[in-house]
Amino acid sequence: MLYIKCPHCGMRSQNEFSYGGDASVKRPELNKEISDQEWDNFVYNRKSLRGKHWELWQHLSGCRQWIKVQRDTATHEIFNTLKAEEEIN
Amino acid sequence: MQNYSIFSLIKNAFSNHEKWDLAWKDPSPKKEYDVVIIGGGGHGLATAYYLAKEHQITNVAIIEKGWIGGGNVGRNTTIIRSNYMHDDNGLFSEFGMDLWRRMSQDLNYNVMFSPRGIINLAHSDAQMNVYARRGNSMRLNGIDAVLLNREQVQEIIPMADFSENVRFPIFGGLMQPSAGTARHDAVAWGYARQADSMGVDIIQNCEVIGFDVSAGKITGVRTSRGDIKAKKIGLCVAGSTNILAEKLNMRLPIETHLLQACVSEPVKPVLDKVVTFGAGHFYISQSDKGEMVMGGDLDGYNSYAQRGNLPTLQHVLTEGIAMMPFLSKLKMLRTWGGIMDMSMDGSPIIDKTHIEGLYLNCGWCYGGFKATPASGWTFAHTIAQDKVHKLNAGYSLNRFNTGHLLDEKGLGTKTWIS
Numbered sequence: 001m002l003y004i005k006c007p008h009c010g011m012r013s014q015n016e017f018s019y020g021g022d023a024s025v026k027r028p029e030l031n032k033e034i035s036d037q038e039w040d041n042f043v044y045n046r047k048s049l050r051g052k053h054w055e056l057w058q059h060l061s062g063c064r065q066w067i068k069v070q071r072d073t074a075t076h077e078i079f080n081t082l083k084a085e086e087e088i089n
Numbered sequence: 090m091q092n093y094s095i096f097s098l099i100k101n102a103f104s105n106h107e108k109w110d111l112a113w114k115d116p117s118p119k120k121e122y123d124v125v126i127i128g129g130g131g132h133g134l135a136t137a138y139y140l141a142k143e144h145q146i147t148n149v150a151i152i153e154k155g156w157i158g159g160g161n162v163g164r165n166t167t168i169i170r171s172n173y174m175h176d177d178n179g180l181f182s183e184f185g186m187d188l189w190r191r192m193s194q195d196l197n198y199n200v201m202f203s204p205r206g207i208i209n210l211a212h213s214d215a216q217m218n219v220y221a222r223r224g225n226s227m228r229l230n231g232i233d234a235v236l237l238n239r240e241q242v243q244e245i246i247p248m249a250d251f252s253e254n255v256r257f258p259i260f261g262g263l264m265q266p267s268a269g270t271a272r273h274d275a276v277a278w279g280y281a282r283q284a285d286s287m288g289v290d291i292i293q294n295c296e297v298i299g300f301d302v303s304a305g306k307i308t309g310v311r312t313s314r315g316d317i318k319a320k321k322i323g324l325c326v327a328g329s330t331n332i333l334a335e336k337l338n339m340r341l342p343i344e345t346h347l348l349q350a351c352v353s354e355p356v357k358p359v360l361d362k363v364v365t366f367g368a369g370h371f372y373i374s375q376s377d378k379g380e381m382v383m384g385g386d387l388d389g390y391n392s393y394a395q396r397g398n399l400p401t402l403q404h405v406l407t408e409g410i411a412m413m414p415f416l417s418k419l420k421m422l423r424t425w426g427g428i429m430d431m432s433m434d435g436s437p438i439i440d441k442t443h444i445e446g447l448y449l450n451c452g453w454c455y456g457g458f459k460a461t462p463a464s465g466w467t468f469a470h471t472i473a474q475d476k477v478h479k480l481n482a483g484y485s486l487n488r489f490n491t492g493h494l495l496d497e498k499g500l501g502t503k504t505w506i507s
Contacts, residue, residue, distance in 0.1 A: 044342035050393040
């Protein structure tokens with residue numbers, strides 16, 4: 001069982017959250033020439049490495065806010081959580 | 090190589106079975122090979138076997154970070170099937186079914202292939218329609234499919250919940266009678282033994298550290314046991330694909346996720362089919378030892394852990410009990426997890442890459458085990474001929490760029506819910 005510290009509600013069990021994937025993926029900016037490769041990187045291609053991983057979770061059975069979580073994909077240790085609008089350093 | 094037969098069994102009985110040959114050797118890596126296969130799992134071993142058998146390429150090494158049979162080939166639920174709707178998936182898998190049927194004879198190794206049939210349960214009229222469509226598509230591709238109504242399903246699996254007041258009543262199901270199971274370890278050992286006998290070096294405890302690429306061409310691989318030159322390199326590393334892709338500066342439409350499975354304590358024979366729950370994600374069969382072998386959803390977040398998390402196991406087994414209530418009385422014997430290479434459309438990739446001499450085999454999602462022979466056969470062809478076979482033409486890497494996705498389930502790019 002993971003315990004995730006929601007920046008709005010505090011420490012809650014994994015059962016209250018739903019996963020939203022890699023948080024480092026950025027949608028290409030609009031009103032700009034966008035190559036197929038950029039779209040591919042946004043829609044399909046992922047790093048998905050072993051180790052620290054920034055990812056999106058939604059506190060679905062809580063405050064329903066989307067948050068960013070930095071977790072180790074091998075040990076599941078959680079290092080940091082941010083509100084959705086906060087930038088990853 | 091020693092042939093396995095009733096006669097060799099009797100002969101070795103006189104020496105207390107202490108004089109059997111080793112099934113495969115434990116060589117040190119040579120300086121150079123024609124082909125290096127990275128990953129000594131089922132797919133890598135099968136690839137080396139078919140390179141030697143079909144293409145007479147025997148100066149081949151398989152390098153494996155761990156040991157043979159320690160990865161997903163020893164961690165799956167042993168289900169073999171070809172019940173796909175799309176032509177590319179159906180024809181590829183059915184080609185594999187033919188290889189499965191002959192495998193024990195081809196490998197001189199009993200892989201205990203048991204074509205007991207698989208039933209996908211349907212729990213609504215809409216689902217029956219979808220299954221009818223898929224069944225028709227299968228039959229057009231020469232794959233056996235039978236649409237069963239509720240009474241027919243009840244006759245075959247009376248232990249499932251056919252009572253009136255259930256949340257997901259069984260409307261019927263789609264059966265592929267020729268599907269089944271096989272002994273997963275034996276598949277790995279059988280391929281390893283035959284590949285070894287034809288001259289393939291199986292090098293265990295050998296981790297890839299990096300690659301040598303010059304002028305857009307692969308020239309070798311750096312490993313924990315020294316540098317190895319190679320004209321061609323094939324990647325067959327399932328859940329570790331992204332780690333090696335990073336070393337090659339490639340980004341792939343793959344995420345690594347954890348899939349759990351479990352077995353109950355052994356019980357007397359009760360279930361002679363593979364059955365899947367249609368209102369969630371749960372599948373079950375009974376092993377020859379009597380254990381109920383079960384699996385279902387991914388853990389739901391990127392993971393390299395190779396061990397499971399209990400909330401998912403609880404969720405999956407809840408589905409199992411909804412389908413077959415008697416399971417609630419069984420104790421769990423073992424649970425385990427393996428890391429899956431989840432592709433963005435749910436279908437695999439067997440293709441060349443932008444680097445000359447580098448070939449990619451990944452994206453097997455939930456269905457890697459059953460694809461072992463067909464994957465090895467087509468990947469060997471792709472490497473040996475430097476071009477894809479028509480059977481794996483649909484499994485191209487650039488389909489994500491061109492839009493020719495093979496979305497069998499149509500679930501989009503959220504690999505963790507597919």
